[in-house]
Amino acid sequence: MTSVMPLRPPRGPEHRPGRKPAAADRAAGARRGSGGPEPGRRSWWGAVFAGPHSVGLAIFTLLPIVASLVVSFMSWPMVGERSWVGLGNYSDLFSDPVFRTVILNTVGFVVLYVPLNLMISLGLAAWLTPRIRHRHVFRVLFFIPTVTPIVANVVVWRMLYEPGGLIDATLDSTVGVQAPNFLVDENWAMLAIVAMSVWQGFGYNMLLFSAALDAVPENLVEAAQLDGANAWQTFWRVKFPAISPTIFFGTMMTLITSFQVFAQPFLLTKGGPGTSTETLVQYIYNTGFQVQQLGLASAGAWVLFVIILGVTAVQFLGQKRWVHYE
Amino acid sequence: MRRRLTLGVISVATITGLMLTGCSSGTDAASQTEDSLVWSMWISGSEDQAAWQEVADAVSAEGGPEVTIQGSPFTDYWTKLRTQLSAGDAPCIVSIQSLRAANFTDVLMPIDSLAEEAGVDLSEFDETALDGMRVDGDLYALPYDTGPVVMFYNQDLFEEVGAEPPRPGWTLDDFEAAAARFAEAGTPILASSVEDLFVESLILGYNGGRVIAEDGGLDATDPGFAEGLDWMSSLVDAGQATQASSEASADDNAYVNGQAGMYIDGPWSLLTQKSRVDFTLGVTTIPAGTTGPSTFSAGSGFGVSKECAHPDRAFEAIRTMTSEQVLTSLAEQGRAFPSRTAAQQTWYDSADIEGAQEVLTAAQQASTPLPGNRQSDQLAQLLTQYAVQAVNGQRSGAETMESIAGQLG
Numbered sequence: 006m007t008s009v010m011p012l013r014p015p016r017g018p019e020h021r022p023g024r025k026p027a028a029a030d031r032a033a034g035a036r037r038g039s040g041g042p043e044p045g046r047r048s049w050w051g052a053v054f055a056g057p058h059s060v061g062l063a064i065f066t067l068l069p070i071v072a073s074l075v076v077s078f079m080s081w082p083m084v085g086e087r088s089w090v091g092l093g094n095y096s097d098l099f100s101d102p103v104f105r106t107v108i109l110n111t112v113g114f115v116v117l118y119v120p121l122n123l124m125i126s127l128g129l130a131a132w133l134t135p136r137i138r139h140r141h142v143f144r145v146l147f148f149i150p151t152v153t154p155i156v157a158n159v160v161v162w163r164m165l166y167e168p169g170g171l172i173d174a175t176l177d178s179t180v181g182v183q184a185p186n187f188l189v190d191e192n193w194a195m196l197a198i199v200a201m202s203v204w205q206g207f208g209y210n211m212l213l214f215s216a217a218l219d220a221v222p223e224n225l226v227e228a229a230q231l232d233g234a235n236a237w238q239t240f241w242r243v244k245f246p247a248i249s250p251t252i253f254f255g256t257m258m259t260l261i262t263s264f265q266v267f268a269q270p271f272l273l274t275k276g277g278p279g280t281s282t283e284t285l286v287q288y289i290y291n292t293g294f295q296v297q298q299l300g301l302a303s304a305g306a307w308v309l310f311v312i313i314l315g316v317t318a319v320q321f322l323g324q325k326r327w328v329h330y331e
Numbered sequence: 332m333r334r335r336l337t338l339g340v341i342s343v344a345t346i347t348g349l350m351l352t353g354c355s356s357g358t359d360a361a362s363q364t365e366d367s368l369v370w371s372m373w374i375s376g377s378e379d380q381a382a383w384q385e386v387a388d389a390v391s392a393e394g395g396p397e398v399t400i401q402g403s404p405f406t407d408y409w410t411k412l413r414t415q416l417s418a419g420d421a422p423c424i425v426s427i428q429s430l431r432a433a434n435f436t437d438v439l440m441p442i443d444s445l446a447e448e449a450g451v452d453l454s455e456f457d458e459t460a461l462d463g464m465r466v467d468g469d470l471y472a473l474p475y476d477t478g479p480v481v482m483f484y485n486q487d488l489f490e491e492v493g494a495e496p497p498r499p500g501w502t503l504d505d506f507e508a509a510a511a512r513f514a515e516a517g518t519p520i521l522a523s524s525v526e527d528l529f530v531e532s533l534i535l536g537y538n539g540g541r542v543i544a545e546d547g548g549l550d551a552t553d554p555g556f557a558e559g560l561d562w563m564s565s566l567v568d569a570g571q572a573t574q575a576s577s578e579a580s581a582d583d584n585a586y587v588n589g590q591a592g593m594y595i596d597g598p599w600s601l602l603t604q605k606s607r608v609d610f611t612l613g614v615t616t617i618p619a620g621t622t623g624p625s626t627f628s629a630g631s632g633f634g635v636s637k638e639c640a641h642p643d644r645a646f647e648a649i650r651t652m653t654s655e656q657v658l659t660s661l662a663e664q665g666r667a668f669p670s671r672t673a674a675q676q677t678w679y680d681s682a683d684i685e686g687a688q689e690v691l692t693a694a695q696q697a698s699t700p701l702p703g704n705r706q707s708d709q710l711a712q713l714l715t716q717y718a719v720q721a722v723n724g725q726r727s728g729a730e731t732m733e734s735i736a737g738q739l740g
Contacts, residue, residue, distance in 0.1 A: 084413075084416065273577075279726075296709055
C-alpha cells in the first residue's frame with residue numbers, strides 16, 4: 006500500500022482528511038489572535054447580517070406557523086363567523102373516512118416511492134464512476150427531469166399512460182394486448198403516479214450520491230481491492246459506509262418531500278379515481294380552498310407536520326446503527 | 332464603534348422597511364380610488380389579455396374610471412378570488428360565472444337598484460342570461476355572454492361512417508342510430524367528459540336527471556342522474572364513447588384529433604375550436620331524451636363587490652363593459668356569444684358556421700340556467716374524481732353518487 010501511494014498524482018480526495026484540521030487550526034488561531042479588545046464588533050455585524058433574514062423568517066415562517074396552530078383550534082370558514090372549537094377539528098378529521106384514506110394513500114406513496122427513488126439514484130450513481138466515458142452527459146441527462154417543470158412532465162406522462170397512448174399503442178401493436186387505462190383504474194393509478202414521480206425525482210439524489218462517491222478516498226478502495234474484495238464487496242463494505250451520511254441526508258429529504266406529495270396526483274388524476282390517489286396535501290388544499298374550512302385544513306396540516314416530525318425523529322434515532330461519520 | 336452600530340441599525344431598518352413596502356405594493360386592489368378601480372378577470376394568454384384590455388380602455392374612454400385588470404388563469408381564478416375576498420382585499424369589479432353566482436352572494440352587491448338609478452334597460456339583455464345572474468330574485472351581475480350547452484360534431488367523420496348528420500332537436504334515438512354507425516366503423520361517436528356543466532347537461536337531456544335542483548339545492552343521490560351515468564357507461568362499454576378522464580381537456584382533444592365524432596361544449600368555445608380543427612365543424616343540440624329537448628345554459632358577467640368603496644363608479648364601469656358597442660366588438664372577435672340580443676347577429680356573422688343560428692336559437696329556447704350552489708366547486712371536483720369510475724364502468728352510477736353525497740355532507 007505505502008509503495009503504491011506516492012506513485013499516483015495527488016488528487017482532491019486524498020487531501021481532504023488533512024484539510025479539516027488545518028482549517029480548524031486557522032480558525033482557532035484567528036480566535037486567539039483577535040480575542041480581547043473588541044469582541045462586540047463582530048457580534049454586532051453578525052446580527053446586522055442575520056437581521057433581514059431573521060425578520061423574514063419571523064414574518065413569513067414563524068408567525069404563519071403559530072397562526073395556523075391557532076386556526077386549527079377554530080372553526081374558520083373563509084367568509085363568515087369564526088369560533089373556538091378546541092380539538093373539534095381534529096376529532097372531525099379522525100372520524101372522516103376520507104381523511105383515513107388519504108393518510109393511507111400518502112403512506113402508500115411514500116413506501117413505494119422512497120425505496121425506488123433511493124435504489125435507482127444510488128444504482129445510477131454507482132454506475133457513473135469516473136471510468137464511464139461522457140459521464141457528465143449522463144449526469145445532465147438524468148438530472149433534466151428534476152429541473153423540468155412538473156406540469157410539462159405531467160403532460161408527457163399523460164400521453165404515455167392514456168388509452169391509445171405510447172404504452173397502450175406499443176403493447177397493442179407488438180403483443181396485441183390492451184394496456185389498462187392507468188390513470189382512471191383504481192389498481193393502477195397510484196402505481197402510475199409513483200413511476201412518474203420516481204422518474205421526476207431520482208436525479209437530485211443521484212447527483213448527491215455521485216458526488217459523495219467521488220469523494221470516497223481512493224486509498225480505502227484500493228486497500229480493499231488489494232485485500233481481494235470484489236466490486237460488490239467494495240461497494241457495500243467500503244463505499245457505502247463512507248457515503249452513509251450523504252445517503253442519510255438524501256433519505257431524509259426524500260422522505261419529507263414525499264409525504265408532501267401534491268403536484269403529481271393533483272395534475273395527473275385530480276386525486277381520482279374516487280379517492281384512490283388523493284394525498285394528504287391535496288386533502289388539505291381541497292378542505293381549505295374548495296370546502297373553504299381553513300380551520301379544518303390547518304388541523305390537517307398539523308397532522309402532516311406531526312407525521313413528518315415523527316418519521317424524521319425515528320430516522321435520527323436509527324441513524325446511529327448505519328451512518329458512519331469519519 | 333457607535334457609528335458602526337448606528338449604521339447597522341439603519342441598514343436593518345431600511346431592509347425591513349423595503350420588505351414591508353414590497354408586501355403592500357403588490358396588492359393594488361387595496362388602493363382603489365374613485366377614478367381607478369381593479370377588475371379581476373380570468374385571462375388565458377396574451378391575446379385574451381389584449382381583448383379584455385380593450386374592454387377596460389372603453390370604460391375610461393367613456394369618461395368612467397381607469398380600470399386595471401388583475402388576471403389569473405381560469406382554474407385558479409375562483410380560489411384566488413375567494414382568498415382575496417376573505418382577506419378584505421377585494422377588487423371592485425368581479426367577473427363571475429352564472430353557475431357560481433350563488434357561491435358569491437355573500438360578497439357581491441345586488442345591483443338591481445343601481446341599474447334602476449342608472450336607467451339601464453335590462454330587457455335588452457337575453458332573458459336566460461339575466462336569469463343566470465339572479466339569485467333569490469336579486470341580480471348580482473350584468474352578463475356579457477351566455478350560451479346553452481350544445482354539441483360540436485365532426486361533419487366529415489359523420490359522412491365517412493355514413494351516419495345521418497344531427498339536426499337541431501335530434502332525439503336520443505337518432506343519437507343511438509348514429510352511435511351504432513360509428514361503433515361499426517370502430518370510432519366512438521362521443522368524447523366523454525365528467526366536467527360538471529357538460530355531464531349535467533348531457534344527463535338533463537337524456538332523462539331530466541339533475542344533481543342541482545331548480546332551487547339550487549343539491550341532490551347528489553337523484554336516481555335519474557345515477558341512471559344517466561349508467562347510460563354513459565353503457566356507451567363506453569359499447570365502444571360508442573371514449574373512456575372518461577380526469578383531465579378536463581381530454582374530450583376537446585379527442586374531438587379535435589378526430590378520435591371521436593362529437594363532444595359537449597358551449598358557444599363560447601365555438602370559434603376557438605373552429606380555428607383548431609382541420610375538418611368541417613358542425614354544431615347541434617344535446618339529444619332530446621325522455622323529457623324532451625333540454626339543456627343547461629351558463630354565462631359570465633361582471634358584478635360589484637360588497638366591500639367596494641365606490642359602487643356607483645364600479646357600476647358605471649360594468650355598464651360600459653356590457654354595452655352594445657363593447658359586446659359587438661367582442662362578438663366581432665368571436666370572443667363570446669353576446670348577452671345582448673342586439674349584438675348576437677354580429678357574432679353569427681363572424682362565426683360563419685352553417686346552421687349555428689338555428690341550433691343556438693333552438694338550444695337557448697330549451698335551456699334553463701344551471702343554478703349555482705355554495706358547494707358547486709366541491710361538486711365539480713368530486714365529479715372529476717368519482718364520475719370517471721361510473722362512466723368507465725368500474726362502479727355503478729348509484730354507488731358513485733352515494734360516495735359523492737357522502738363527501739358533500
